[in-house]
Each structure stands twice: as C-alpha cells, then as structure tokens.
Amino acid sequence: xxxxxxxxxxxxxGDGIGPEVTAEALKVLDAVSAVHGVTFDRTEYDLGAKRWxxxxxxxxxxxxxxxxxxxxxxxxxxGDPTVPSGVLERGLLLKLRFALDHYVNxxxxxxxxxxxxxxxxxxxxxxxxxxEGTEGPYVGNGGALRVGTPAEIATEVSVNTAYGVExxxxxxxxxxxxxxxxxxxxxxxxxxxxxxxxxxxxTVDAVATEFPDIAVDYLHVDAATIFLVTDPARFDVxxxxxxxxxxxxxxxxxISGGIGLAASGNINPDKTAPSxxxxxxxxxxxxxxxxxxxxxxxxxSAALLCDHLGLTEAAAAIxxxxxxxxxxxTAGGARTTSEIGDAIAKRAAG
Amino acid sequence: xxxxxxxxxxxxxGDGIGPEVTAEALKVLDAVSAVHGVTFDRTEYDLGAKRWxxxxxxxxxxxxxxxxxxxxxxxxxxGDPTVPSGVLERGLLLKLRFALDHYVNxxxxxxxxxxxxxxxxxxxxxxxxxxEGTEGPYVGNGGALRVGTPAEIATEVSVNTAYGVExxxxxxxxxxxxxxxxxxxxxxxxxxxxxxxxxxxxTVDAVATEFPDIAVDYLHVDAATIFLVTDPARFDVxxxxxxxxxxxxxxxxxISGGIGLAASGNINPDKTAPSxxxxxxxxxxxxxxxxxxxxxxxxxSAALLCDHLGLTEAAAAIxxxxxxxxxxxTAGGARTTSEIGDAIAKRAAG
Ligand SMILES: CC(C)[C@H](C(=O)O)[C@@H](O)C(=O)O
Ligand SMILES: CC(C)[C@H](C(=O)O)[C@@H](O)C(=O)O
Numbered sequence: 001x002x003x004x005x006x007x008x009x010x011x012x013x014g015d016g017i018g019p020e021v022t023a024e025a026l027k028v029l030d031a032v033s034a035v036h037g038v039t040f041d042r043t044e045y046d047l048g049a050k051r052w053x054x055x056x057x058x059x060x061x062x063x064x065x066x067x068x069x070x071x072x073x074x075x076x077x078x079g080d081p082t083v084p085s086g087v088l089e090r091g092l093l094l095k096l097r098f099a100l101d102h103y104v105n106x107x108x109x110x111x112x113x114x115x116x117x118x119x120x121x122x123x124x125x126x127x128x129x130x131x132e133g134t135e136g137p138y139v140g141n142g143g144a145l146r147v148g149t150p151a152e153i154a155t156e157v158s159v160n161t162a163y164g165v166e167x168x169x170x171x172x173x174x175x176x177x178x179x180x181x182x183x184x185x186x187x188x189x190x191x192x193x194x195x196x197x198x199x200x201x202x203t204v205d206a207v208a209t210e211f212p213d214i215a216v217d218y219l220h221v222d223a224a225t226i227f228l229v230t231d232p233a234r235f236d237v238x239x240x241x242x243x244x245x246x247x248x249x250x251x252x253x254x255i256s257g258g259i260g261l262a263a264s265g266n267i268n269p270d271k272t273a274p275s276x277x278x279x280x281x282x283x284x285x286x287x288x289x290x291x292x293x294x295x296x297x298x299x300x301s302a303a304l305l306c307d308h309l310g311l312t313e314a315a316a317a318i319x320x321x322x323x324x325x326x327x328x329x330t331a332g333g334a335r336t337t338s339e340i341g342d343a344i345a346k347r348a349a350g
Numbered sequence: 351x352x353x354x355x356x357x358x359x360x361x362x363x364g365d366g367i368g369p370e371v372t373a374e375a376l377k378v379l380d381a382v383s384a385v386h387g388v389t390f391d392r393t394e395y396d397l398g399a400k401r402w403x404x405x406x407x408x409x410x411x412x413x414x415x416x417x418x419x420x421x422x423x424x425x426x427x428x429g430d431p432t433v434p435s436g437v438l439e440r441g442l443l444l445k446l447r448f449a450l451d452h453y454v455n456x457x458x459x460x461x462x463x464x465x466x467x468x469x470x471x472x473x474x475x476x477x478x479x480x481x482e483g484t485e486g487p488y489v490g491n492g493g494a495l496r497v498g499t500p501a502e503i504a505t506e507v508s509v510n511t512a513y514g515v516e517x518x519x520x521x522x523x524x525x526x527x528x529x530x531x532x533x534x535x536x537x538x539x540x541x542x543x544x545x546x547x548x549x550x551x552x553t554v555d556a557v558a559t560e561f562p563d564i565a566v567d568y569l570h571v572d573a574a575t576i577f578l579v580t581d582p583a584r585f586d587v588x589x590x591x592x593x594x595x596x597x598x599x600x601x602x603x604x605i606s607g608g609i610g611l612a613a614s615g616n617i618n619p620d621k622t623a624p625s626x627x628x629x630x631x632x633x634x635x636x637x638x639x640x641x642x643x644x645x646x647x648x649x650x651s652a653a654l655l656c657d658h659l660g661l662t663e664a665a666a667a668i669x670x671x672x673x674x675x676x677x678x679x680t681a682g683g684a685r686t687t688s689e690i691g692d693a694i695a696k697r698a699a700g
Contacts, residue, residue: 079541085540085541085544085547085548085551086540086541086542086544086547086548089541089542090541090542090544094542117470118469118470118471118579118580119468119469119470120467120468120469120470121468137487137506137508137542137543138542142507142508142543142545142546143545144545144548144549146512147549148552149512150512150513150516151511151512151513152511152512152549153509153510153511153512154510154511154545154546154548154549155507155508155509155510155545155546156487156507156508156510156543156545156546157492157505157506157507157508158487158492158505158506158507158508159503159505160503160504160505160506161501161502161503161504162496162499162500162501162502162503163500163501166500189593189596190435190436191429191435191436191439191440192436192439192440192444192487192488192593192596193487193492193506194435194436194440194490195492195493195494195504195505195506196492196504196505196506197435197436198435198436198494198504199494199497199502199504201435202498221596221597222596222597222599222600222601223600223632225575225597225600225601225604226600226601226603226604226609228604229468229579229601229604229605230468230604230608243539243542246539246542246571246572247571247572247575247597249572250572250573250575250576251572251575251576251579251601253576254575254576254578254579254580255579258580259576282573
C-alpha cells in the first residue's frame with residue numbers, strides 16, 4: 001500500500017450511461033477506502049454533450065490544467081448522437097489521452113467461468129492488450145479538400161515514432177515479464193502498412209533481446225481476429241497500435257463475457273500526469289438514465305485505478321468482489337445499475 | 351448464360367498453399383465447363399516468392415499487360431516468410447488490385463448448418479462484405495524518416511476520394527437491393543477518423559436517397575466486431591473501407607466456419623479490366639505442399655468468377671456441390687486437398 005492516505009480524483013461522468021456507471025464505481029471506491037484507510041477526494045467535471053450544447057466547449061485549457069493536478073481520473077463515457085461525431089471524442093476523450101500522455105492503454109480480458117463466452121470452447125482466457133494511446137491513426141493528422149463536392153479528397157495520417165513505439169513496447173514486455181505465461185504478441189499489418197509496421201516489428205525485435213525469457217510472436221491484425229475467436233487462450237500480452245487496439249479490445253470484450261465487463265486504464269507510466277480509468281464501452285445513449293447499464297466495467301476500471309495508485313489490496317478486494325458477484329449472476333434476476341454497484345460495494349468492503 | 355463460349359483465365363497460383371488450392375479450383379472449373387458448354391483457356395503466370403528470389407521481380411509491366419488481356423484472373427495466395435514482409439503483397443497482390451481497378455472486394459459469409467460456428471448461437475448468417483479495394487490505408491502513401499534511429503518517424507496515409515467512395519457505395523446499395531433483406535451497414539470509425547469517416551457517411555446518406563427501400567445502418571468498426579460475435583445474423587450487406595474490410599472479413603470467416611471456406615472476388619464492376627478471384631486465406635507456408643489445405647475457399651472463389659462472367663448456372667452448380675460436400679464432412683475422415691477438390695468437381699459436373 002502507498003504511504004499517501006488521500007488521493008485526489010478528477011471525475012468525468014460524461015455522456016449517456018457514463019454518469020450512472022461512474023457513480024457505482026465511486027460507490028465501490030468509497031467502500032474500499034474506508035477499509036483500507038485511504039480517502040478519495042473527488043472533483044466532478046461537467047464535460048460532455050450537455051456542456052458542449054450549452055457553451056460550445058469540450059475541454060477548456062483551464063479545466064485541463066486543473067484535472068492535471070489530480071492523482072487520477074475516473075471517466076464514464078464520451079459521445080452523443082446530438083453532437084457531430086468526433087467533436088466530443090476528439091475534443092474531450094482523445095484530448096485527455098494525448099495531453100496527459102496516456103501512452104499505455106491497458107485493456108485486460110478474461111473469461112469468468114460463470115459468465116461464459118459466446119464461443120463454444122474458448123479455453124482459459126486471460127490476456128491483456130497494451131494498446132498504444134498517443135500515436136497511430138488517432139493523431140488527428142489529416143484533412144479534407146473540396147468537401148461536399150465530387151472532387152472531395154479526405155486523408156488520415158497514421159504517425160508512428162521510434163520514441164512512441166519503443167516506450168509502449170518496453171512497457172508491454174515488462175508486463176509480460178510479470179505474468180506467469182511470459183508471452184508477447186505484436187499485432188500489426190506490416191505486409192501492407194510497411195513503414196509503420198516495420199518500425200513496430202523492428203522495435204519489438206530489438207527490445208526482445210533484453211527480455212530473453214519472453215516468447216515473442218507476430219500476427220497480422222486480420223489473423224489476430226481469427227485467433228481471438230478460435231483460440232483466445234493462446235494470448236498473454238498483446239501489444240499493438242492505437243487503432244488496431246481499439247478494434248481488438250472490443251472483439252476481446254465480445255468473446256469474453258461482453259463489453260459490460262471490459263475495463264481499461266489510460267496510463268502514463270512515467271507519472272508525469274494523472275492516468276485515467278474508464279470502461280471500454282461507449283455512452284450507449286439508447287439505455288442512458290434507465291439504470292439498465294452494467295457498471296461492472298466501470299468498477300473494474302476503478303480497481304485498475306487503485307492498482308495504479310499502489311493500493312494493491314484495495315484493487316484485489318474490488319476484483320474479488322466482482323468475481324463473486326459475477327458468480328452469483330446466473331442465479332438472480334435482472335438487477336439495476338445501482339443494485340449491481342451496491343452488491344459489489346458491499347462485498348468489496350467486507 | 352453468356353453467349354461467349356471461351357473464356358481466357360490468367361492463373362496466378364502464387365505462394366505456399368496457393369498453387370495447391372488453385373489446382374483444385376481449376377479442376378472444378380473444368381468439370382463445370384464441360385457440362386455448361388464453355389471452355390476456360392488458361393495461362394499460368396509464375397509470380398510470387400520463387401520468381402522474386404530468382405529474378406527480383408514481383409510483377410513486371412509486360413506481364414501485367416498480358417494479364418490484363420484475359421477475361422478473369424484466378425489467384426491462390428501471396429506472401430512468404432523468406433521474402434521481406436510487404437514486398438510480394440504490395441508488389442504483386444495489391445499491384446494487381448490497384449492496377450486493374452478492383453474497387454469492389456466482395457466477400458460473402460454464410461454459416462453452413464453442418465459446419466457450424468465457434469459461436470454458441472449464431473442464428474442464420476448470410477451476409478456479404480463489400481470492401482473498398484483501391485483506396486484507404488492501402489494506397490501505399492506513406493514513408494519513413496531516419497529509419498533505424500531513435501528519431502525514426504513512419505507515416506501511413508489513408509487516402510479517400512468522393513469518386514472512390516461513391517462508386518463502391520453505389521455498388522453495395524445495388525447488391526443490397528438484389529438481396530431479400532435489403533439492408534446496408536456502413537462500417538467506419540467516423541468519431542476518430544473524422545475526415546475519411548465523414549466522407550463515407552455523407553456518401554452513404556446521399557446515395558441512400560436513391561434506394562429508399564434499403565434500410566441503412568452505421569456502426570463504428572469496434573462495435574461491428576462485437577455484433578459479428580454476438581449477433582452476426584443482423585448483417586446483410588456491409589460496406590467499408592479497405593483496411594476495416596480486411597479485418598472484418600477475417601473475423602467473419604472465423605465466426606462462419608473458418609477461413610477454409612471464405613471466398614472473395616476483386617471486382618472491377620465497369621469491366622475496364624479483368625476481375626480477380628481468390629480465397630481470403632493467406633499462403634499458410636507451414637502446411638504448403640502437404641495436401642493439407644482446404645481448397646473450398648478457392649473453389650467458391652471460382653464460383654464467384656463464373657458468376658461474374660455471366661455463367662450463373664455453372665456458379666450455382668459449384669455452390670451446390672460445395673454445400674453438398676460440406677454436409678458430408680462431419681461423417682468422413684480427413685481428406686487431402688485434392689480429394690476434396692475431386693469430390694466437389696464430381697458433384698459440380700453431375
Ligand atoms: C470513443 C472512442 C473515441 C474510443 C476510441 O476509439 O478509442 C473508444 O472506442 C474506446 O475504445 O475507448
Ligand atoms: C495478403 C494481404 C495483403 C491481403 C490484404 O490485406 O488485403 C489479405 O489479407 C487479404 O485479405 O486479401
């Protein structure tokens with residue numbers, strides 16, 4: 001456990017089901033904080049669709065500067081059909097990830113036996129995707145000419161640097177090292193995206209020499225989707241670029257009990273800025289405000305937050321509570337968002 | 351049936367299992383040609399890894415010009431571990447697709463009840479992906495600076511034009527129109543790749559007004575992977591860009607009986623150049639030359655070839671033969687590549 005007793009959290013509930021699931025994650029954090037002798041001092045930031053409609057702002061610099069002063073960020077979800085696609089995603093979510101240098105987007109996948117999987121025989125699935133978070137096709141480096149005319153041309157530029165690739169690859173190797181299976185799979189598409197793909201491949205090959213006990217593997221992204229369906233148990237640590245990581249982690253969630261369980265951490269391993277924790281799922285506006293959303297992914301994201309802050313016991317307590325809660329699900333009927341949060345909070349504190 | 355009686359085929363077996371599976375596709379084409387009163391005059395082109403090792407050539411202009419004179423192209427697979435990744439893919443396969451303006455990369459997916467699916471309850475799955483084939487991140491428009499140094503930067507540029515997007519979107523709508531369910535799903539990532547994504551979205555919305563009976567839907571690529579696992583039966587026609595199409599069609603193959611059954615056509619709908627038919631699978635060098643590859647995807651690609659040439663009865667005969675063969679698979683033991691080809695050829699002719 002860390003020696004610091006009070007942690008400051010910036011909370012961005014965001015859009016759709018974001019605020020609902022975030023409330024449950026905070027409930028669980030409160031439950032464990034009492035037991036583990038820590039306090040989470042939180043400040044809520046009103047950012048997202050409502051704010052944009054009211055003021056036209058997505059993330060003003062002053063608020064970004066304030067958020068930067070916290071120990072960690074808890075985020076719900078961003079995106080709303082009433083806002084042009086991309087405005088909130090680029091102006092808020094990706095702005096946070098890029099500004100705070102969240103270069104490791106950590107997304108664990110595991111199949112809880114009691115939840116099962118849509119796959120017939122998935123095997124023992126427990127892997128983590130280390131998705132690069134600050135480069136690739138997400139840099140916003142593109143544009144369009146003659147928009148709306150038959151001569152329109154639109155480009156998107158994927159930018160990849162040795163600096164950016166090496167640091168995330170190194171982090172992925174270190175994670176593989178700390179896991180029992182000690183395996184790392186690079187996923188890219190280096191037979192087509194030859195410049196970026198070769199940079200990734202060369203970097204993995206170079207860093208691999210420093211980790212001789214890690215088994216290293218390469219898959220094209222298309223082939224990786226096949227193995228995620230036919231043999232997900234083969235994966236341990238996957239390292240991949242920002243866009244491939246986005247795609248693979250939704251697929252990983254789908255094969256391992258659904259997006260309702262998929263947690264993530266946007267991590268700045270150098271701790272030069274706070275890391276941010278959020279469920280992988282989106283804002284799901286169709287079920288927002290109805291207490292229908294499963295807050296488990298947000299709660300598991302809070303466990304990743306504890307882990308990142310050095311509160312390993314609190315993290316373990318939350319994970320154990322979630323596992324126990326999931327095991328009971330098959331028995332009980334449908335529960336509301338806050339009933340699930342209550343149940344997990346009670347167990348996590350107990 | 352077309353009035354032309356002799357069709358010229360350029361045959362590129364390529365690498366790994368490519369030549370083996372192509373041989374079976376040709377066997378089946380011969381079987382149906384006799385029955386349907388047509389002849390396939392073929393010319394084999396020795397292209398791929400062996401040729402590259404011997405001469406350094408991937409696809410010389412003179413051979414491309416010759417290939418261009420044919421009615422259609424049958425291709426096996428391209429890519430070999432002894433050749434730097436990208437050399438054959440870009441220099442041969444993608445060169446053919448781009449030079450011959452194969453802007454519709456057609457990839458049907460269907461679950462044969464007797465084959466089943468790794469998914470628990472896939473439903474009735476029968477959809478087709480219309481993957482754009484001449485633009486997007488596949489254009490080869492990128493580069494690298496200071497390669498091999500800590501200051502390396504590598505870019506990949508996705509290029510999208512109104513011209514290129516509209517023609518493939520129009521083709522996809524026409525296909526949806528000809529299918530019973532009349533549904534079209536655009537897959538992109540317009541909340542992040544805003545320039546390209548909005549061009550695609552605006553184009554689909556515009557063309558949709560001309561097809562009022564088609565139900566139109568949009569999914570982000572990450573969400574699309576989820577639905578392909580949890581509810582693949584919801585799809586009818588998917589239209590998407592070159593890279594997303596690459597990823598989604600391997601996933602589609604995985605959920606619908608495997609890559610051994612996934613066929614594709616690289617189609618030039620304007621017929622300004624020959625279209626090219628190939629299995630979706632790769633060259634699988636690990637099992638090459640061992641008669642272990644399933645030639646069914648190549649054979650189904652030959653059925654798409656017949657269809658494209660207007661030989662609809664021959665196409666139907668091949669598809670029926672494949673369906674019958676697949677139904678018997680559960681009973682029999684393992685068969686060699688050519689045993690499967692023989693069995694399908696016999697049925698297709700019968
Ligand atoms: C909302 C969107 C911008 C985001 C992404 O693409 O990264 C989401 O899909 C995710 O995976 O966190
Ligand atoms: C071999 C490779 C270049 C090719 C592609 O990416 O298009 C293959 O994966 C495919 O789907 O046909």
